[in-house]
Structure formats: C-alpha cells, structure tokens
Amino acid sequence: MTLPNTNIAGYLNYNYGQSTVQNYDDTKKAHERFQSLLLDLQFLKSCRSKDIIPKFLIFKTANNNLSSSSVYKDCQRRLLNVEINSKYRELNFYKNNYMFFLDELKKTIPENVLQHVSEYIKNRSDAVLFAKEKNLKEKMEAFEIYDDKIYRVDRNIVKNLSSRILTDEEIDCLAHGLDFGLIPKNVDDMDIISNIENFFSRVTDIFENHKKIASELKDNDKFIAADVRVLNTKELSLASSLRSITDSFRSQAHQFEKKQNRITIEQQNYRNILTNLRKDKLITIARPDKGRGIVILNKADYLSKIHTMLNDSSKFQCLTEDPTISRETKLRNLLNRLFNDGHISEAFRNRARSTGSLPGRLYGLPKTHKKDVPLRPVLSAIGTFNYGLAKSLTPILSTIIKKHNTIRDSFSFVKELLALPKSMSKYKMVSFDIASLYTNVPLNETIDIILEHLYDGDITPPVMDRKDMKKLLILATQNSHFLFDGKLYDQIDGVSMGSPLAPLLAEIFLQNFEKKYLSSLETMGIFYWKRFVDDTFVLIDSTSSVKDICNTLSQFHKSIKFTCEEEDRYTNKLPFLDVLVQRKPDEGFHTRIYRKPTFTGHITKWDSFVPKNYKYSALSTMVYRAIKICSSYDLLHRELNSIRSIARRNGYPSSLLNSIIRRQLDLLYTAPKPILPPPLTNDTVVFRVPYFGPLSQIYAKRITSTINKNYPLKQIRVILDVTERIGNSFTLKDPIPENMQSGVVYEATCPDCNMKYIGKTYRHYKTRIHEHLNDQKNDLCLKKIITKPISKKKNKKSILKPIIEQKGPVTRSQT
Incomplete structure (x- = not known):
C-alpha cells in the first residue's frame, strides 16, 4: 500500500479511526512545541553565555538611574535564569507528552506506517521552525554578536567506543568537556577554614617562631603543650582580621549556595546525567591522548589493553607485598646518614625524604588517532616515596645541561629559523623523531654519564661521595612500584614512568649522544640540527637520501631508533612542533600556526563556571x-x-x-615598560580559595591587602579552585587502600567508659595502628580496630576517620 505524503490525517481516519487521528494531532503538536522550546533554550543560553539581556527583560523603573545599577543588572540575570529553568520544565513536559502520544500511535498502526508518520511530523516541524530559527539569528545580529550560528555544543568531540548507547542529553552534557566548571552545589566550610589556617601559618612562619618561644620558656623552666601555639600581638591581630574577613566570605558563600539551588535546574540535570554515567561500571570515560575531548570505552577493553602491557615480564613484575614502607625507610636511613656525615643540608633532607608516601597509580589515555585505539600508559607519581628526592636532585643535574643544539620552545625556534641566512633555504627540511624515548633511555649508562660530569668534569663536585650519589640516583629513578586494578607492580626496566627526572635524564643522554656523533652529521649532508626533546628539525643537502641518514642515525646506539618526515615535495611545507614551516628557496622561510589532525577546536567554554x-x-x-x-x-x-x-x-x-x-x-x-627591580624576597605563599564567582575574587583581594599591610615582603599567589567540574565525576586512578592512607584522623572509643581519643598521623594509617597494638604490651591495649571511614573529601587526599575501639586509656604519642 502506498502511503500518502500530504493528507496523513485523512488516511489515518479512513484506515484506523478518529481516535488515531487525535493521537496523531497530539503527537504532531507536542513534537513541534518540543523543537520550538529547544530553539528558545539555545537562544536564551546563548544570551546568558554572552551576558546579553533579551529585550523582554528590559523593564522600566520609577527611577531611571536604576537601569544602570548593578542591582538592576543582577535582577535581569536572575530573571533570565528563571526563564531558562521554566523553559526546561516546559521542555520536559512536552517531551514526555510526545513520547506518550507516540506510544499510543504504536498501539494502533503498523511499524511501517508509524515510521512514515514520524518522518512526516519531523519534516513538517523542520519547515515550520526554519522561520523561527532565522528570526532568532536576526535577533542575535541585532545585538551585534557576529556569530555564524546560535552557540551550541559540538557533539563530535565525544567519541563513544563503548557498547553503551548515549542519549542526546548525555552527549550534550559531555560535549562541554571534562574541564567544564559546574556551579558548586555545596559550600565546604572545613575546606575554607583549613585553607585560611594553613595560609596564616605559612605567612607568619608560626612553627619556626614557636620553636624559639618554646626554647625560651624551656630555659625559664616553663613548658607548653606540643599542640599549643603561642602568638605574639602582631600575629593575634592578623588572625583576628583574617577570621573576620573569612567569616564574612563564608556567610556570602552560603547565600550564594541557597540562591543557586533555587535557580539552576539545568545544572541539576547535568549532575543527574553524570551520576548515571558514573554508576555504569561497564564503561570508562577518559580524555584522549592527543587534543581535547572525551572518549568512552568499554571497561573490559580498557583493562585488557593495560594488562596486556603489564604482562611483559621484561619490563614489569607483579608484587605480592606492598614495598612502600620498606623503600621509604631505606631512603630515609640513607638521607639521615648523609646528613649526619655533613654531605647534604637539612633543607635537602627535608625536601627529599617522604612520610606517608603512596604507591604510584597507573592509568591509560586512548590514542584515538591510531588504529585499534591503543592506550598510552601514564603514571601518577606525585606522593611516591622517591618523588621528593627526584625533585631535589633536579637543580644538581640541571647544571649538566647545555643549550648548544636545543630549542626552548616554538617561539625561540621561529626566531632562530627566521634569522638564518636566506641561502639556507636551499636545503631540504626534514624532521627526525626518536621512537619511545623515555622508555628506551639506558638508565645505567645515563647514570654513569651524570657521575662523570659531576665528579670528573670542570665543575666543583658535590660534597657527597660518588657511590652515595649513585645510590640516590638509583633510588630516584628505579624501584618504582605502582597500583593498577587493585594489584601492585614494579617497573624493572628503564627510567621510572612519571618520574620528574625522566625528561632530564633523557636530555642528558641525548646531549651526550650528540656530543659523540654530531661531528659526523655534516659528512652525512646535514647542515642544520636543532632539537626539542625527541623532535629534531634538520636541513640537509637536497641530494642526500633521508632514509639513509635515518638508518645511519639509528645505528649509532642500540637503544635509540629514529623515524623521519620529509617536507612536502610540492609545497615545501613541514610541520614541526606547533609550527608549519614553508621553505622558499633563496627567499627564506615562512612560518604559521600548525594544528594537528587531533585538534578538536574545543577550549574552555564561555559559560563554564570558572574565573x-x-x-x-x-x-x-x-x-x-x-x-x-x-x-x-x-x-x-x-x-x-x-x-x-x-x-x-x-x-x-x-x-x-x-x-x-x-x-x-x-x-x-608600544615601547617596553622599564624592567622593575626584582622583589626583595622570593618567599611566595599560595592562598587557595574555592571559586563561587566574584565574591571569591573580592575575598582574595581583601586577604591579600591585609597581608601586604602586615607582611609587605611576602609574595601572595592566589589560586581560585573550581571545586566541581564534569571530569570530577570520572577517575581512571585506583583508590589508595585504606590502611595505606596518610594524613589520617582517627577516633578511639573505650568500650567500658565510652571516653574517646582522637588522634592524627601524617604517616601510614597501618603504621599508627601497629603502634597502638604495641601499646597492649604496656596495658594500653586496643581491643578491636574498625577501619570504617567516617568521612572523605572528594578530589583531595582522602582524610579518613577510622573508629578505633580500645580498652583502657590511651595517651597521645608523637605521630
């Protein structure tokens, strides 16, 4: 039977009855209204993101001067939010109506007729709504916003490689990007208070001052408790001012919280979507290895790809026990010996040693630009036992680095390239890349190179013995264990993934490589050689074979293999870093910005809740x-x-x-400004403030102004923390086992008298519990230990409060 393209209602009435026609009309109206509301929402959200007030919100006041006041503007913005939320409610209503009437149609007409009717409804509504979309675009142009189209998210940045079928709402939410800031739903008072207290202690150096006061009191046979701090008059006055300003900020933040909870239905929809996605244990959501976007993978595929890499017994070994504490102790003992021997300073020891360290945590980023989407392994090494040591060794090893054949960044590369004689443009451009540099750097050879520079070179050698320096280098670069999928692994080959020293060691090795073989480059036809990490820009004789040069370079050392890319034979263009270089023989070089194919065009959204x-x-x-x-x-x-x-x-x-x-x-x-003299001190103190909009910035300015009056030599660096982002809902890192947590606050309750003892430790939780268990021998026994956490803070190191049931009193011991 041929289905009509015009008189659908007559066809349905003749074949299926009047009730079906009524359902058809209701479905058509609901769909048109739903699509119309979508356009309204896109227009209103575009206005809000650009801080534009639509004409229907411009109202008169008795006092004309009020129209330019901040109160008037704030009222308009709030009304715009209310209108958007009203449209959302209406949108959901008509969406449900449309689905209901469509289901009713399914009950009375065949599938092929239903599909034809649905397509007709869609085509008809598109034609009707075209005029409205054009009208909204003209309104935008009337506001002098020169947009090609109404702002909307780009769904193409979301790559769904999983078995889960995402709804349009889920795709639109994720398409804002993992860094998209959400309006905070709650105000964390403890976070605000702890930030200002930590900031106060850093500004006033209260702990150092306390040592002096405690020493003076001790000389006079007076003592104060270890957890009591004595403040002088200046510090007391500053503490009072900071508290007053902070209390005012907390009050304003709670008012902000109440206001947002009343008007942010859109944000609540985002949170509901993110919660549903987070609960799906069959998928993994990550950012791509290159570019900005979102990738959804099947959890089983994600785990399988990482496990395949970890099954390489030549590079990784599965551990049956956690070596964190033993390795931390080994490092601490070595540092203490070197300090006692006078070979390192107290500052170096304090920076390099660790307390309550954690195993590294491995995760993978999908390479969406490659076949089968392999994963790039990434190791988060912050907080590991040797992370501080690696950071402390960096200034020492940096003295070895020379700048002869390296470039600092794209800007220095362009500046140097454009300064070359025009005659150099007759040579052909080639870029060489070293395959998997960090994992292929020969560690023992590189350590020997470092020791040779430090102890056999022209510079003054370190105070410590050569063998002790070698021990520190090995501890900083080897013996790195990490956690993945609940299991511990040891990396047994190459420079530790995630180590702060990895780039430095690679640079030292490559500079030694160039020192040995650079003299033979010219005989190979190379006239210009500049390297940025593992990428090298080269000018060679046009008659030379690029493949032969690449093969020769790869034969110099068994660990280093080169790949190459030649300039385009027709356009003489070659991308290098983020620069596209074009060579014009005997005229010079031209440069412009180069964006890789993985570039999505996604940056921080204008309507993201960030400063x-x-x-x-x-x-x-x-x-x-x-x-x-x-x-x-x-x-x-x-x-x-x-x-x-x-x-x-x-x-x-x-x-x-x-x-x-x-x-x-x-x-x-314009003429450059005169260079100001450097500050009298480089003592910079970080002040973290949760971001609640302009009120957070005002709070930070008030605090900074107060500090500048009392401590003018202190440099204050304010960081406005965006507490809630879309990416916070998803994590690729394993959680740290509870007994290995550090920074723990715990509670001990006596089962006989119900008295409670609250303790804290910066060391591992299980270490402190072990000390309590040892107290049993002294009749300070712990009857039972319960490791149930009382509370955890999101996005920060979790502060657990395990409940410890005890028998008898427990005195506070040093932690």
Whole structure:
C-alpha cells in the first residue's frame, strides 16, 4: 500500500479511526512545541553565555538611574535564569507528552506506517521552525554578536567506543568537556577554614617562631603543650582580621549556595546525567591522548589493553607485598646518614625524604588517532616515596645541561629559523623523531654519564661521595612500584614512568649522544640540527637520501631508533612542533600556526563556571602565539580568523576577542615598560580559595591587602579552585587502600567508659595502628580496630576517620 505524503490525517481516519487521528494531532503538536522550546533554550543560553539581556527583560523603573545599577543588572540575570529553568520544565513536559502520544500511535498502526508518520511530523516541524530559527539569528545580529550560528555544543568531540548507547542529553552534557566548571552545589566550610589556617601559618612562619618561644620558656623552666601555639600581638591581630574577613566570605558563600539551588535546574540535570554515567561500571570515560575531548570505552577493553602491557615480564613484575614502607625507610636511613656525615643540608633532607608516601597509580589515555585505539600508559607519581628526592636532585643535574643544539620552545625556534641566512633555504627540511624515548633511555649508562660530569668534569663536585650519589640516583629513578586494578607492580626496566627526572635524564643522554656523533652529521649532508626533546628539525643537502641518514642515525646506539618526515615535495611545507614551516628557496622561510589532525577546536567554554581570567587566557594565549609565530601579516590575518571561528564555536563574544587582539597588538608596537627591580624576597605563599564567582575574587583581594599591610615582603599567589567540574565525576586512578592512607584522623572509643581519643598521623594509617597494638604490651591495649571511614573529601587526599575501639586509656604519642 502506498502511503500518502500530504493528507496523513485523512488516511489515518479512513484506515484506523478518529481516535488515531487525535493521537496523531497530539503527537504532531507536542513534537513541534518540543523543537520550538529547544530553539528558545539555545537562544536564551546563548544570551546568558554572552551576558546579553533579551529585550523582554528590559523593564522600566520609577527611577531611571536604576537601569544602570548593578542591582538592576543582577535582577535581569536572575530573571533570565528563571526563564531558562521554566523553559526546561516546559521542555520536559512536552517531551514526555510526545513520547506518550507516540506510544499510543504504536498501539494502533503498523511499524511501517508509524515510521512514515514520524518522518512526516519531523519534516513538517523542520519547515515550520526554519522561520523561527532565522528570526532568532536576526535577533542575535541585532545585538551585534557576529556569530555564524546560535552557540551550541559540538557533539563530535565525544567519541563513544563503548557498547553503551548515549542519549542526546548525555552527549550534550559531555560535549562541554571534562574541564567544564559546574556551579558548586555545596559550600565546604572545613575546606575554607583549613585553607585560611594553613595560609596564616605559612605567612607568619608560626612553627619556626614557636620553636624559639618554646626554647625560651624551656630555659625559664616553663613548658607548653606540643599542640599549643603561642602568638605574639602582631600575629593575634592578623588572625583576628583574617577570621573576620573569612567569616564574612563564608556567610556570602552560603547565600550564594541557597540562591543557586533555587535557580539552576539545568545544572541539576547535568549532575543527574553524570551520576548515571558514573554508576555504569561497564564503561570508562577518559580524555584522549592527543587534543581535547572525551572518549568512552568499554571497561573490559580498557583493562585488557593495560594488562596486556603489564604482562611483559621484561619490563614489569607483579608484587605480592606492598614495598612502600620498606623503600621509604631505606631512603630515609640513607638521607639521615648523609646528613649526619655533613654531605647534604637539612633543607635537602627535608625536601627529599617522604612520610606517608603512596604507591604510584597507573592509568591509560586512548590514542584515538591510531588504529585499534591503543592506550598510552601514564603514571601518577606525585606522593611516591622517591618523588621528593627526584625533585631535589633536579637543580644538581640541571647544571649538566647545555643549550648548544636545543630549542626552548616554538617561539625561540621561529626566531632562530627566521634569522638564518636566506641561502639556507636551499636545503631540504626534514624532521627526525626518536621512537619511545623515555622508555628506551639506558638508565645505567645515563647514570654513569651524570657521575662523570659531576665528579670528573670542570665543575666543583658535590660534597657527597660518588657511590652515595649513585645510590640516590638509583633510588630516584628505579624501584618504582605502582597500583593498577587493585594489584601492585614494579617497573624493572628503564627510567621510572612519571618520574620528574625522566625528561632530564633523557636530555642528558641525548646531549651526550650528540656530543659523540654530531661531528659526523655534516659528512652525512646535514647542515642544520636543532632539537626539542625527541623532535629534531634538520636541513640537509637536497641530494642526500633521508632514509639513509635515518638508518645511519639509528645505528649509532642500540637503544635509540629514529623515524623521519620529509617536507612536502610540492609545497615545501613541514610541520614541526606547533609550527608549519614553508621553505622558499633563496627567499627564506615562512612560518604559521600548525594544528594537528587531533585538534578538536574545543577550549574552555564561555559559560563554564570558572574565573573570567581563565577564559581570557584561553583566547589571549592563542592570539599571542599567532603574533609571535606567523611570519607575515597575511598569515597572521588568516590565523586570527581561525581563532575567531574557534571562539565563536565555544560561545565567546566577538567583542571580547577583538579587544584581546587590539591589546596584544598594542603591546607589540608600544615601547617596553622599564624592567622593575626584582622583589626583595622570593618567599611566595599560595592562598587557595574555592571559586563561587566574584565574591571569591573580592575575598582574595581583601586577604591579600591585609597581608601586604602586615607582611609587605611576602609574595601572595592566589589560586581560585573550581571545586566541581564534569571530569570530577570520572577517575581512571585506583583508590589508595585504606590502611595505606596518610594524613589520617582517627577516633578511639573505650568500650567500658565510652571516653574517646582522637588522634592524627601524617604517616601510614597501618603504621599508627601497629603502634597502638604495641601499646597492649604496656596495658594500653586496643581491643578491636574498625577501619570504617567516617568521612572523605572528594578530589583531595582522602582524610579518613577510622573508629578505633580500645580498652583502657590511651595517651597521645608523637605521630
């Protein structure tokens, strides 16, 4: 039977009755209203993201001066939020109606007829809504926002490689990006208080001052408890001021919390979506290895790919016991011996030793640009037993690094390339890349190179013996264990993944490699050689064979293998780092910005709840790079247009980008400001503030101003913490086992008298429990230990409060 394309209602009435026609009409109206509301929401959200007030929210007041006040503007913004939430409620209502009437149609008409009717309804609504979409676009143009289309998220940045079928709402939510800031739902008072208390102690150096006061009291046969701090008059006055300012901020933050909980239905929808995705244990959500975006994988596939890598017995070994404490103790004993022998300073020992260290945690990032989507292993080594040692050795090893054949960044590369004589442009461009550099650096050979430079070179050797330095280097780069999927592994080959020394060791090895073989490069036809880590830009004789040169370089050392890429034979273009270089023989080189195929165009969204300076930096950084890298005005003009397109797709007002471009160009062509003398002190103190909008910035300014009056030599660095992001809902790292947690607050309760003892320790929880168990021998016995946590803080090192039941009194011991 041929289905009609016009009189659908008549066809349904003739074949299925009047009730079916009524369901058809209801379905059609609900669908059209639903699609119309979607356009309304996109328009209103676009207005909100660009801080534009629609005309229907411009109202008159008795006092005309009020229209320019902040209260009037705030009222308009709140009304806009209320209107958006109202549209969301109406949208959900008509969506449910549409699904209901569609289900009713399914009961009365066949599947093929239903499909035909659905397509007809969709096509008809598209035609009807086209005029509305055009009208909304004209409204935007009337606001002088030169957008090509109404701002909406780009669903293409979400790569779903899992078996789960995502809804449009889930894709739209994830398409905002893992870094998208959500409006905080709750105010964490303890976080605010602990931040200001820690900041106060750092600014006043209260612990150092306390030692002096305690020593003076001890000389006078007076003592104070170890957990009591004595403040002088200046410190008491500062503490009072900081408390008053912080209490005011907390009050404002709670008012912000109440207001947002009333008007942010959209954000609540996001949270519900993220909660449902997080509960699905069959999928893993991660960022891609290259570019910005979101990748959804089957959890089984993710684990299988990592386990396949870990099953390589030549590189990894599965451990049956946790070596964290034993390795931490070994390092501490070595540092104490070196300190007692006078070979290291107290500051070095304190930086290098660890207390309550954790195993590293391995995870993988999907390489979506490669076949079968392999995973790049990433090891989070922060907090491991040798992380502080590696950071402490960095200044010592940095003295070995020379800058002869290396480039610092893209800017220095372009500057040096454009300064070359034009005659150099007759040579062919090639880039060489070292395959898997970090995992192939020969560790023992590199350590020998370091020791030779430190003890046999021209520089003054370290105070410590050569063999002790070698022990420190081995401890810092080997013996690194990590956690994955609940199991512990040891890396038994190569430089430890995630070690802060890995880039430095690779650079030292490569510089030694170049020192040995650079003299033979010219005989191979190489006339220019500049390297950035493992990528090298080379100019060679046009008659030389690139493959022969690559093979020769790969034969110099068994651990280093090179790959190569030649310039395009037709355009003479070659990408290097983020620069696209074009060679024009005997005329010189031209450079412009290069973006890899993995670039998604995704940056911080304009409507992301993050500080405005973060968004400003997202654009100003791109503009600055364009000005510094583009070698001609024509190339710069093209790049600025590309940046405009990226900004529009992410919801940024055109006026903001234009102002940034003007400012950057003004800075380029204005005389540089005189160089200010360096500050009298480099003592910088970090102050972390949870971000609740402008009130957090005002709070930070008030605190900074107060500190500057009392401690003018202190440099304050404010960090506005975005407490809730989309990415916070998903983690790839294993949780640390409870007994290996450090920074623990625990409670001991006497079962006989119900008295409680609350203790804390910066060491491992199981170490402190073991000490309590040893107290049993002295009749300070613990009857039972319960490791149930009382509370945990998200996104930070978890602070557990295990309940410890005890028998008899327990005195506080040193932790």
